[in-house]
Amino acid sequence: MDWLEQELKQALDRKDPATDFAERVRRRTRGDGFRTALWPQRWLAAAAVLMVMAGAGLGYRQYQGNQAKEQMMLAFRIAGEKVNHIQAQVKERTR
Amino acid sequence: MIGLVTAPQTGLNFDALMRTHQSMVFSLAYHFLHDREVAEEVAQEVFLSLHRNLRNIQSESHAGFWLRKVAVQRAIDEGRRRARRPQVALDDVAEPSTHDAQQDPLLRDRLRRLIATLPESPRAVMILRYQEDLDPAEIAEILSMPVATVKSHLQRSLALLREKLARRSMGEL
Numbered sequence: 001m002d003w004l005e006q007e008l009k010q011a012l013d014r015k016d017p018a019t020d021f022a023e024r025v026r027r028r029t030r031g032d033g034f035r036t037a038l039w040p041q042r043w044l045a046a047a048a049v050l051m052v053m054a055g056a057g058l059g060y061r062q063y064q065g066n067q068a069k070e071q072m073m074l075a076f077r078i079a080g081e082k083v084n085h086i087q088a089q090v091k092e093r094t095r
Numbered sequence: 096m097i098g099l100v101t102a103p104q105t106g107l108n109f110d111a112l113m114r115t116h117q118s119m120v121f122s123l124a125y126h127f128l129h130d131r132e133v134a135e136e137v138a139q140e141v142f143l144s145l146h147r148n149l150r151n152i153q154s155e156s157h158a159g160f161w162l163r164k165v166a167v168q169r170a171i172d173e174g175r176r177r178a179r180r181p182q183v184a185l186d187d188v189a190e191p192s193t194h195d196a197q198q199d200p201l202l203r204d205r206l207r208r209l210i211a212t213l214p215e216s217p218r219a220v221m222i223l224r225y226q227e228d229l230d231p232a233e234i235a236e237i238l239s240m241p242v243a244t245v246k247s248h249l250q251r252s253l254a255l256l257r258e259k260l261a262r263r264s265m266g267e268l
Contacts, residue, residue: 004253004256004257004260005225005253007202007203007206008206008210008221008225008256009225009228010203011202011203011204011206011207011210011225012122012126012206012207012210012221012222012225012226013122013226014118014119014122014226015118015121015122015125016117016118016121017117017118017121017134017135017138018135021117021121021135021138021139022110022113022114022117024139025113025139025142025143025146026110028139028143029100029109029142029143029146
């Protein structure tokens with residue numbers, strides 16, 4: 001090993017990171033663990049939200065169905081009254 | 096007990112590994128990136144990765160090899176991401192300016208600066224050779240490159256450094 005290589009060894013010697021380096025890494029590993037522990041809860045929350053949305057969707061469709069049914073019944077009632085009225089007029093004229 | 100993680104199969108302890116290897120990991124990143132703050136960030140990421148992969152580490156020596164490999168790879172990735180130094184051919188590496196040399200006349204500082212300007216592969220080879228005192232075969236394994244390429248990077252980088260230093264000495268006369 002010549003003088004340049006000796007100098008390179010000195011120039012590239014190991015240096016220490018900041019004194020709180022290990023503590024900062026530990027803090028971040030706890031953060032990792034915390035996030036990992038939260039995963040099942042997050043999935044459950046997402047599933048609950050999806051179920052509520054699906055339920056709301058079904059309820060809304062049922063409400064729309066009922067509305068359509070009521071409008072149909074009203075239309076039948078009006079049509080029936082009209083038919084009765086026309087029948088009464090026809091009877092009067094044929095008398 | 097907070098923060099202590101021990102792999103059940105091997106008994107390797109995360110805190111102990113971090114204590115043993117933090118200087119090595121930090122220095123690899125620091126010499127590669129020449130920025131203390133960024134090097135600490137890279138070193139933290141390397142140890143977080145070790146924490147997640149502790150169960151795959153088989154022994155203390157495997158941990159050392161794994162940490163060197165991941166540290167170099169992360170430093171290369173960070174260097175590319177930041178693109179602070181455009182990649183140049185080895186022969187085109189610039190010398191530090193005369194102004195800098197007057198402010199910083201120490202040879203070791205000059206060498207660190209010159210190494211920081213090398214393209215990524217020769218830079219990684221030089222750092223692993225002279226910081227970690229690894230032989231070309233070990234460096235080749237870490238960097239996944241042929242031993243002949245490692246030797247070539249070493250020879251060319253040393254020749255280049257000699258030339259740059261000689262040119263500087265001539266300029267100073």
